[in-house]
Amino acid sequence: MFRFTTIKDYHQALQANTTSCKEAVQYYLTVIRERAFLNAFLEVFEEEALQRAADLDQSRAKGIAVGPLHGVVVGIKDVISYQHHAVTASSLILSGYKSTYNATVIDKLLDAGAIIIGRQNCDEFAMGSSNENSAFGPVKNFIDPSRVPGGSSGGSAVAVQAGMCMVSLGSDTGGSVRQPADFCGIVGLKPTYGRVSRYGLIAYASSFDQIGILANSVDDAAITLEIISGKDDFDSTVSDEPVPSYASLLHNQTASRKIAYFRQALEHPSLDVNIREQIETFISKLIAAGYQVEPIEFEWLDMIVPAYYVLTTAEASSNLSRFDGVRYGYRDSQSANTLQEMYTQTRSKGFGKEVQRRILLGNFVLSSGYFDAYFTRAQQVRQLLVTRTRDIFSQYQAILLPTVPSTAFRLGEKNTDPVEMFLGDIYTVFANLVGIPGISLPLFKHINGLPFGLQLMTSHFDEVTLLRFSKQMMQLAQTPA
Numbered sequence: 001m002f003r004f005t006t007i008k009d010y011h012q013a014l015q016a017n018t019t020s021c022k023e024a025v026q027y028y029l030t031v032i033r034e035r036a037f038l039n040a041f042l043e044v045f046e047e048e049a050l051q052r053a054a055d056l057d058q059s060r061a062k063g064i065a066v067g068p069l070h071g072v073v074v075g076i077k078d079v080i081s082y083q084h085h086a087v088t089a090s091s092l093i094l095s096g097y098k099s100t101y102n103a104t105v106i107d108k109l110l111d112a113g114a115i116i117i118g119r120q121n122c123d124e125f126a127m128g129s130s131n132e133n134s135a136f137g138p139v140k141n142f143i144d145p146s147r148v149p150g151g152s153s154g155g156s157a158v159a160v161q162a163g164m165c166m167v168s169l170g171s172d173t174g175g176s177v178r179q180p181a182d183f184c185g186i187v188g189l190k191p192t193y194g195r196v197s198r199y200g201l202i203a204y205a206s207s208f209d210q211i212g213i214l215a216n217s218v219d220d221a222a223i224t225l226e227i228i229s230g231k232d233d234f235d236s237t238v239s240d241e242p243v244p245s246y247a248s249l250l251h252n253q254t255a256s257r258k259i260a261y262f263r264q265a266l267e268h269p270s271l272d273v274n275i276r277e278q279i280e281t282f283i284s285k286l287i288a289a290g291y292q293v294e295p296i297e298f299e300w301l302d303m304i305v306p307a308y309y310v311l312t313t314a315e316a317s318s319n320l321s322r323f324d325g326v327r328y329g330y331r332d333s334q335s336a337n338t339l340q341e342m343y344t345q346t347r348s349k350g351f352g353k354e355v356q357r358r359i360l361l362g363n364f365v366l367s368s369g370y371f372d373a374y375f376t377r378a379q380q381v382r383q384l385l386v387t388r389t390r391d392i393f394s395q396y397q398a399i400l401l402p403t404v405p406s407t408a409f410r411l412g413e414k415n416t417d418p419v420e421m422f423l424g425d426i427y428t429v430f431a432n433l434v435g436i437p438g439i440s441l442p443l444f445k446h447i448n449g450l451p452f453g454l455q456l457m458t459s460h461f462d463e464v465t466l467l468r469f470s471k472q473m474m475q476l477a478q479t480p481a
């Protein structure tokens with residue numbers, strides 16, 4: 001029977017003819033069917049994926065050179081545009097809409113030989129931390145289906161966790177790749193802002209959004225990153241910094257091993273005690289292994305979630321104004337007598353509660369009487385953070401933090417108080433506010449039996465160091481104390 005460990009092993013098996021792309025796709029289609037109750041996929045591209053696998057098998061047999069993601073079975077979050085395929089951002093407002101073009105990441109995946117198996121459930125417009133805000137029902141955590149998988153890329157995380165594809169692409173505006181990776185016990189990588197093109201990604205907050213990777217291993221994340229990164233004429237915010245060979249550079253040692261963590265982060269009252277203890281034990285292990293790990297002061301911890309929600313809702317209120325019932329998807333004009341009524345009805349029915357809340361909040365913080373009190377101040381906080389971050393990286397190579405203050409909670413448990421849900425983003429939004437790369441590594445198991453991760457961040461465009469540290473830490477976690 002087909003068994004997946006890493007992309008590298010899969011490629012060796014393909015070369016040795018002990019498996020085929022078709023066998024891989026058939027295997028994943030079976031698992032997707034068996035685990036449909038998890039609600040991870042909104043649509044499976046069954047026929048297409050089988051056909052593509054057969055074509056790839058044939059070209060390999062003919063000796064045509066194979067791409068770096070040859071036959072790799074990838075799932076995509078339902079915010080990434082794939083030509084002639086539906087994309088809904090898990091929202092009713094995009095019902096019936098099909099993309100007319102490919103996101104740049106899709107072109108890059110296909111050029112590298114990947115097989116796209118389907119589109120994955122998520123929080124509506126990527127707004128949420130539990131995948132309970134989807135118009136198509138929540139996704140369930142495979143480890144315990146009474147619990148959330150995290151969000152907003154919940155379907156993408158569960159698809160990897162439950163073996164429904166090899167790798168998923170998600171998006172991370174404030175933690176949506178790293179947080180579900182933490183809850184599901186897998187690797188979640190958010191690259192530097194500007195490393196990967198956002199062309200064809202449905203926008204939530206454009207100065208924060210970044211496409212990220214959910215994978216079983218650091219190696220698989222590195223190979224995928226190498227493919228999807230790089231300059232793009234369709235997105236002027238993408239850097240033209242050359243793309244390093246992440247997959248091979250990953251194995252080298254880091255130049256130095258100086259890592260900081262925020263004292264206030266580990267002492268924060270919202271942090272689960274067992275998570276704190278296990279991270280502290282791991283820090284001691286790192287020190288024993290020769291790393292220099294030091295606490296630093298970070299007095300702005302409690303400001304970052306408010307700053308994040310002011311700025312992202314402001315950007316969202318502008319980005320989502322295009323969904324008006326005229327241009328895309330759903331329109332409610334039955335009892336509307338005026339254009340204004342049609343807008344109102346379409347948006348009232350097409351957008352879910354959380355999306356409406358954020359559009360309203362965004363309009364509020366941008367309104368003339370409140371602009372300076374909220375938006376300007378939040379921008380100032382962002383600027384302070386950028387300066388402070390530069391300072392930290394002049395002395396340290398990486399920052400270490402928890403990914404989330406708790407393990408996966410129960411479905412419905414945090415639905416009544418939106419602020420409580422927002423505060424769970426305390427450790428992840430920092431990387432998006434300043435634009436640096438971050439990863440969540442599945443290193444720990446809580447005394448309650450659930451997995452949780454360690455978050456690492458490095459300076460802008462230093463994914464090489466991030467991946468090297470990640471690889472080393474995954475190995476170190478395996479070695480007995």
Ligand code: GLN
Nearest residue numbers: 126128172173174175176
């Ligand atoms: N949980 C955060 C939010 O609700 C992050 C979402 C994201 O990264 N897309 O905004």
